[in-house]
Amino acid sequence: MNNNSIIPPRLPRWLLLRLLRDDLAEEVEGDLEEKFLHELKHRSAFRARLNYWYQVIQYLRPFAIRKNKATLLYYDMYQNYFRISWRSLLRQKMYSAIKIGGLAIGVAACFLISLYVKDELSYDKHLVRDNGPYRLVVQAEIDANKTERSVDFPAPAAAALKADFPEVDQAGRYLSSPLFDAYENEIRRSDRNENQHEGGFVYFDQELLELLNLRVIAGNPKYALTNPKSIVITRRKAEKYFPGEDAVGKTFIINNDDKKLYTVGAVIEDFPANSHLQFDFLMTLRGVEFWPGEQTWWMASNYQIYLTLKPGTDIEKAAENIKRGFIEKYYNPALLASGAVGFEKILNSAKFELQPMDEVYLDGSVHDSLPHGDIRFIWLFAAIAGFIVIIACINFINLSTARSANRAKEVGLRKTVGSLRSHLIRQFLTESFLFSLLAIVSGVILSWLLLPYFNVLASKSLTFPWSAWWLVPGMIVSALVIGLLAGLYPAFYLSSFNPVNVLKGNVSKGSKSSATRSMLVVFQFTTSIILIISTVVIYRQMSYILNKKLGFEKEHVLLVQGAHTLGSNVASFKSELLGLSQVERVSVSDYLPIRGSKRDGNTFHNEGMEKIERGVTTQKWVVDPDYIKTLGMKMVEGRDFNPDMISDSSSIIINQTMANQLNLADPVGKVIQNWRKYTIIGVVEDFHFESMKENIGPVCFVAGTSPSVILVKTKGDNMRETIEAISGVWARFSPNQAIRFNFLDERYAATYADVERTGRIFTTFAVLAIIVACLGLFALSAFMVEQRSKEISIRMVLGASMNTVFRLLTQNFVILVLISFAMAAPVAWILMNKWLQDFVYKTNLSWDIFLISGACALVIALVTVSYQAVRAARANPVTNLRSE
């Protein structure tokens, strides 16, 4: 036993002496040493030392610990700081309310936006595992300079993935196109009569169900979709159609079609709101063939494919492999067999990607029919929220420094009795922490109150994260950050006063820092004006979209939906409608000039050219002979369909774009073909049928029946009566199915809901930013008026008019707003020009937008300031001058 081990270890002993009350030191140290020696006798030196540590730590008890005098003093000082802060808060009720209220609004905006951003970024995270699933995406150069990314693949592609590529673990498809009766349908339990309209229909592979790891809550997950005509439904639909029953094994009939008798194979959990997959009825693809040979046909792409990889696979390499394999083994032979030409370049330019699930939602560049978030907007909103907080912080800084005169005496006195500058900085920072803490607590409460409205505004279903672990720490941290941000400058400024000057009364009254204050006001107004301009531009674009001549008349057209369930009665239903006095015209067609309606992509060639040129990829719409007249489209050449001409079954009407793309100078009478021949009988004027973000594409009409939508052009004078009359006819034809209708113009407007939503969000932000900025301006002008009250009174006594005084007090602010405008206009122009570039058809960024926005900001600023200015100008000079 060496000498070192018989004395207790040094570090804990030193610690003990540091922490222990002095009067206890001797006895405790003695006790612990005795204990140590005792331990040493019975155990190893190491165990004894360990035990000594343990004993020392066990002495950290309230009774034994040294009370630090300095800490006590600090504690008292902080208590004093808080008390003074609280008193000054209460004394200046208006200024405090503006400081805290402005900051609270900023915090609330910021908090809501953070929730929004968090939700947008959380899409499909729950689906992500180590080796997928991935969505198969192909990128190809369709035309020169036109690259498209698509997710549509042929039916046999999924099976080929599994058969040919060892790195692929699982692969599955879904198909959601309304062309094949997915998307939306009429549905009923097979033991009931009433049809219900439902959306969320999709054809699904059993393997996709497995690879997505969807949670099956009833039924066998292994055999959910393995039988032909089986269907998987979500929990909410099971509860709707089979309340209190076991849905598995029950049957549905879709679209009144006895052949479409589906048996429920399983019930799955609802898809969460933050998933790009939103389905309710998953119909099996087992035993499905949409036309003979469809399941082995590589020339039609209608399926979306998801896959998982074997562990350790390189994603990029796998994608490259798949591309090469697909082209060599399938696409090239298929093209050769069909004799189509012109696709080599497209295939050569093709690039396959395996897209992780959590990137699907935010990738709007892919041509799919899914709703997408826009990452640019997410960051833009986040930036705006940040700006609003900064504006609120600026108010805080402005008001604190502006009102420095009130605190100057306090600073002087504190310094005189021995306070250091660092103490004063600490005091003012404490004060700003107190303010920011109050602001954040009220901001969070405010955002909780506003969340329902925000959800409507942003079309979200966010919930308040009361139980989130980060809520309270987050609030405290942001209180510290905002407190520091807003309090640092005032703290340094206020603590810099020279006590002698201040106590003598030569207070600078804050005028020295007026340049800084002006700069901050300019910053606030620049931000606000940018937001105003953006809002105006977005609304201009929206009204441009809604009022643009579309090439068809969207007003007063009622769309009766789900009419295919009438079966062979559609024609007589149509003629009954025509008998109503309120109805002008009726047409039957599912193909509507509205984004998201039924579509059918085809390739057309000039006669005999199918092996020579690539042809035109175009929409082929099946319409009835009254379609063009009902929608008020204009024929530019040739004639419309004639219901009496039997030969019109092989006639076709094309739009101008299609005539151009087919290189037909004189199209009428020419023959074109896809898999059969049509004679062009007329050319219809181009009309918008997709988004304003794209050029009008080629489209052609062929005569036929596509009976699920009936377009009714009404006179439009007495809508209620018209609807009643139409409903009456419907009820006679289809007593078991409620009439379901909507209006063409409303459907059209709804397809631009995202633009509308962006506009609403911008409006909200602009209003918020302006409110916060105006609160600041209001307080600042109040302060200025208060400071110059003697000057104003003297001026008035000497004969100044109210006008002069008003001008005197407002011209400064007007100049600041004008400077802000000069700075905001170019920034807003660049931003909005960039936004408008998304659209092919767009409104101009004309000068009046800027003029209106600038005038708006100026008026708001003037109104804010003039309340104080007018009050000052109307005040009786005597009251202000009496005291001296």
Added chain:
Amino acid sequence: MIETRLGEFEEVILLLTGILGEEAYSFKIAEEFETQTKRSVSIGAVHSTLNRLEEKGFLTSKVGNATAERGGRRKRIYTITAYGKRALESARDLRMSLYNQFPAFAGKMDFGFSV
């Protein structure tokens, strides 16, 4: 008003102080506690309890003499007060009265199976 009831740990510490007499200081009491109850305890915990009992008036203390094995440091000897004794007595009385009311132990000494 200081809480005057005794907790279980306090009661044992108070008894040990009485038992050890002139040798009743933190280390010894902790040592005795461990040997008698087979429970381990830190000196700090014992010291804190002694301190609390002293505040309640059940104990008094004085600085005793130094011994070599403590590096020449003095120790604080605790002595039980009359008030402390009374607290122990009333704790015992309460307990005995409760035991006497409990049928399994009360009066009769036959722990037989007479049910």
